[in-house]
Amino acid sequence: GSLPMEEVRKWRQEVTAAYQGHPSQPVTISLAAHLQTFDIPESLLQELITxxxxxxxxxxxxxxxxxxxxCYRVASVVGLICLKIFQTQSPAAEDYAVKLGLAFQLTNILRDLKGDAEQNRIYLPLDDLQRFGYSEEALLxxxxSPALVELVKFECERAHTYYQQAQEILQTLPPSDQKSLVVAEIMRGIYSRxxxxxxxxxxxxxxxxIRVAPIQRLKIAANIWMRSLFSHRIAPSV
Incomplete structure (x- = not known):
């Protein structure tokens, strides 16, 4: 309804106020202190709000x-903001963040198909449903059905493609940037699982x-963290 949209409009104005030096909310007052430090463009935060x-x-x-x-707006943009905080140097790191954000969001969508359907939300492209002969009504x-299996398999392969592309870009980045992206790589390990x-x-x-058990998450994080400590590069061979 209009109330949530009104809230979004207020936050849009509040983000602009933070950039102009007069935020009024605790979160944007705190945020304003870091926007200049990390050189985060306002356009990225506004894109996230969109x-x-x-x-x-x-x-x-x-x-x-x-x-x-x-997916770009709700996930890749978050990655691009994080690049500013991680202080990566290579422009190619942006491509990495965009691909990885897309892979994360596709994974979320596949994991949450049931919960989203219960709220009358279908995030999978309708032309994909049509292609595999699986209807909106069936999903809701x-x-x-076998059609659903083929549809989900196709979308999983699509997500894998973006994880793979992100991985290939990571391997081309300077070692210093790779080390800066260890947190993103830990997330990649968990979402890939x-x-x-x-x-x-x-x-x-x-x-x-589907959930990744805490002990599994810890093992994934430890493996990637140790690799970053004892290697010049954290990207495994593809």
Whole structure:
């Protein structure tokens, strides 16, 4: 309704106020102190807010191009902001952040198909559903079928492609940038595990929500962290 949109409008104005030096909310007062330090462009934060607006107004995406734009705003932009904080030097790191954000969001969408369907939200592109012969109604009613398996398999492979592309870009970055991205790589390890669990359960996405156990997360983080400490590069060979 209009109330959430009104809140979004207020936050838009508040972000601008933070850049102009007169924020009024505790979070933006705190944020303002770091915006100049890390040279974070206002356009990135406004783009993120546009992504929130899309969540309030859109519950279907006709094509992957439409979904891609949404993923960029709610996920890749977060990565681009983080690059400023991590202080990477190579322009190619931006491509890495964009690809990885897209992979993360596609993974989230696949993991949350059931919960989103319960709220009348379908994030998978409708033309993909049509291509595999799986209807909106079937998804909303959480109907398992061979068509669903093929659809989810296709979307998992698409997500893998973006993880792979991010990985290939990472390998081209200077060692200093690779070390700066260790947190992003830990997230990649965890989200890749979610994708693998979807595949391991034969693309059955209407069961209990997939979670990576804390001990598994710790092992993934430790492996990547140790690799960053004892190697010039953190990217494993592709």
């Amino acid at each position: 992504g929130v607006e899309m969540d309030l107004t859109i519950n279907r995406f006709a094509t992957f191009a439409d979904l891609n734009q949404y 009613h959480q109907q398992d 979610i994708l693998k669990q979807i595949e391991d359960q034969h693309y059955q996405v209407f069961g209990p929500r």
